[in-house]
Amino acid sequence: MIKVGTYNQMKVLRAVEFGVYLDDGNEGILLPKRFVPIGLKPGDEINVFIYHDGDERLIATTQKPKGILGDIVKLAVVSTNAQGAFLDWGLMKDIFVPISQQQQKMIPKGEYLVKIVLDEQTGRIAATERIERFLSNENLTVAELEEVNLLVYRRTDIGYVVIINNIHTGVLHHNEIYRNITAGDTFKGFIKKIHPKENKIDVAVGKSGYKRVEDETSKILRLLNENNGFLPYNDKSNPDDIYAVFEMSKKTFKMTIGNLYKKRMINIDEKGIGIIKQG
Numbered sequence: 001m002i003k004v005g006t007y008n009q010m011k012v013l014r015a016v017e018f019g020v021y022l023d024d025g026n027e028g029i030l031l032p033k034r035f036v037p038i039g040l041k042p043g044d045e046i047n048v049f050i051y052h053d054g055d056e057r058l059i060a061t062t063q064k065p066k067g068i069l070g071d072i073v074k075l076a077v078v079s080t081n082a083q084g085a086f087l088d089w090g091l092m093k094d095i096f097v098p099i100s101q102q103q104q105k106m107i108p109k110g111e112y113l114v115k116i117v118l119d120e121q122t123g124r125i126a127a128t129e130r131i132e133r134f135l136s137n138e139n140l141t142v143a144e145l146e147e148v149n150l151l152v153y154r155r156t157d158i159g160y161v162v163i164i165n166n167i168h169t170g171v172l173h174h175n176e177i178y179r180n181i182t183a184g185d186t187f188k189g190f191i192k193k194i195h196p197k198e199n200k201i202d203v204a205v206g207k208s209g210y211k212r213v214e215d216e217t218s219k220i221l222r223l224l225n226e227n228n229g230f231l232p233y234n235d236k237s238n239p240d241d242i243y244a245v246f247e248m249s250k251k252t253f254k255m256t257i258g259n260l261y262k263k264r265m266i267n268i269d270e271k272g273i274g275i276i277k278q279g
Contacts, residue, residue: 004124005051008047015042019035066088075088078094084098097128101126103129112129135168136167140194142164145191148191149189150186151184156171158171168201177205189204189205190206190208216253220257220260221260221265221275229274
């Protein structure tokens, strides 16, 4: 069964002058010639994205859209008309956001956070800026310390509301932020705490506990080796300086160098950290 708005593994039915037709159980779906890999022949299988072309026919492409069905992504407006706005999602045909699905009237070149959905009336892929109805913390699918995908939604007085795995919402508090972020940014994080009374979620960037330390260990050792075995930073250094150089919080930096020190891999003094030559 063909799934519109996502990737499908399909078999080549036949080749024609303007492309190849892929097996959908009927007459086939066209993969235009410009997207046909060299050497592709009938009987071969290929992974393609399926959507509707300008004539509302199903069509295949090997182009990678900026989001697939169900994703929440930040997209730029290409053009507008009385019915809505067309956004660039990385394919030949732009994705449409009806006026009724806009929070405020979209303007050309503006960037907006939208969810990619299937229009129930037409069966076509569209986008909506009204994403709140798709988010819920009623039945949580995540647990504390679990690694998750985070998307910045909006700023608040205490930090940023983030979207977790395209399903839930959480808060990234100001004291967990170590670089400039803006709505639409995506990064890996983990569930720091779940408040069971209301299922509110606090999140943090990166990986939890010693998983984070283990990842950062190799980074610090690499930077030391690239700088003749010494770096002028220690547990007294400014947090902003640490983030600028190591791209980690001061807390993670202190944990990591402490771990390296215990393993006798580095020295720590008032001047900074230095690698200990083994043997």
